[in-house]
Amino acid sequence: MxxxxxxxxxxxxxxxxxxxxxxxxxxxxxxxxxxxxxxxxxxxxxxxxxxxxxxxFISGYDAIVDKTRCISCGKCIPVCVFEAISRDDTDNKVKTNHLLCEGCGACVTVCHANAIKLINKQVxxxxxxxxxxxxxxxxxxxxxxxxxxxxxxxxxxxxxxxxxxxxxxxxxxxxxxxxxxxxxxxxxxxxxxxxxxxxxxxxxxxxxxxxxxxxxxxxxxxxxxxxxxxxxxxxxxxxxxxxxxxxxxxxxxxxxxxxxxxxxxxxxxxxxxxxxxxxxxxxxxxxxxxxxxx
Ligand code: SF4
Ligand code: SF4
CATH class of the missing domain: 3.40.50.300 (P-loop containing nucleotide triphosphate hydrolases)
Incomplete structure (x- = not known):
């Protein structure tokens, strides 16, 4: 062949x-x-x-926020160099933008409330x-x-x-x-x-x-x-x-x-x-x- x-x-x-x-x-x-x-x-x-x-087809990771755990401290926002995390105006907690997230995991490391986790990304x-x-x-x-x-x-x-x-x-x-x-x-x-x-x-x-x-x-x-x-x-x-x-x-x-x-x-x-x-x-x-x- x-x-x-x-x-x-x-x-x-x-x-x-x-x-x-x-x-x-x-x-x-x-x-x-x-x-x-x-x-x-x-x-x-x-x-x-x-x-x-x-x-x-799965490649890389996506960060997702568990809002029941998020304490709105905002520490994760500045660590994301891809500007994928922002405040959610509806509840003052945070949300991630899946189009911008590169799955680097920096936000997971700074979140002491364990409110962010990485999941497999479907591309x-x-x-x-x-x-x-x-x-x-x-x-x-x-x-x-x-x-x-x-x-x-x-x-x-x-x-x-x-x-x-x-x-x-x-x-x-x-x-x-x-x-x-x-x-x-x-x-x-x-x-x-x-x-x-x-x-x-x-x-x-x-x-x-x-x-x-x-x-x-x-x-x-x-x-x-x-x-x-x-x-x-x-x-x-x-x-x-x-x-x-x-x-x-x-x-x-x-x-x-x-x-x-x-x-x-x-x-x-x-x-x-x-x-x-x-x-x-x-x-x-x-x-x-x-x-x-x-
Ligand atoms: S670091 Fe964790 S608890 Fe703080 S705003 Fe981000 S997700 Fe919420
Ligand atoms: S995994 Fe990286 S790119 Fe994605 S939201 Fe967290 S810090 Fe930003």
Missing amino acids: KQIAVISGKGGTGKTSVTAAFIQLAKSAVAVDCDVDASNLHLLISPITARKLPAP GESYISNTRFGVMAHARLNAGEGSSGKLVSEIRKQASEIAKSEGIDFIILDGPPGTGCPVIATLTGTDLAVVVIEPSVSGIHDAKRVIALCRHFKVGVAALINKYDVNPSLSEAIEKFAARENIRLIGKIAYDRIFVESMKKRMTAVEFDKNSKAAISLVAAWEDVKKSLA
Whole structure:
């Protein structure tokens, strides 16, 4: 079983459209939407939730106040550097703001009335769903929560267990944009990162950063240029960069409205029109991915 992460240094490169096409073409893949902060793979492969995973995703702690014990001394308010504790005007006791609380426990230490305790924090939920291309692991991070890297690791673990138990050939991950914690959680342990690059100055700059990250984590890298004909000279610069850095170029996709049109119909570009230029390039790119993993 091989794991392939489709990533990009920035959003809007067509990464999710590429991922969805690869999931379809793989024929035997668990799909994973690792962009838990702003997921959109579901728009293309329409998961029907088979089951919400039994336990909500827990990460860190939340402070809660037992008002029957609170003596309104106010000692806890200044020790909270996150300004998560305030007076409750209704009874002059204190209350905590769960969006601000970081679960550090400082308030618990100063409260001699034992009125504050830390409880496990639910930061999101993860799901296993069925799609027309097979199983999908995905998640929803609660608003304001920042543990997306851990949530990515959790759904990847679920995907891996399913792939192993059902003898599935590939796990295909739709990675988040950027180079932050959820991207690192997406890359760790993958066999290949396909970096989707658009020929713009910022696109190249961000792609170089994410390629450096892949190298740091010793993940193999392949490059795929999307909308290469929008700026042929920058596309040529990407090709030269890839050759210089020994990065396999698995394809160049011409600008094609089909990405937008297929998304409107909730289809992959290959499903929408397999004879389109974009679909032909995607099929060739997937064949190249398989070759590079052989
Ligand atoms: S330190 Fe304890 S008793 Fe004092 S205000 Fe805070 S919660 Fe209430
Ligand atoms: S646990 Fe830390 S962050 Fe949360 S309310 Fe207490 S002092 Fe503030």
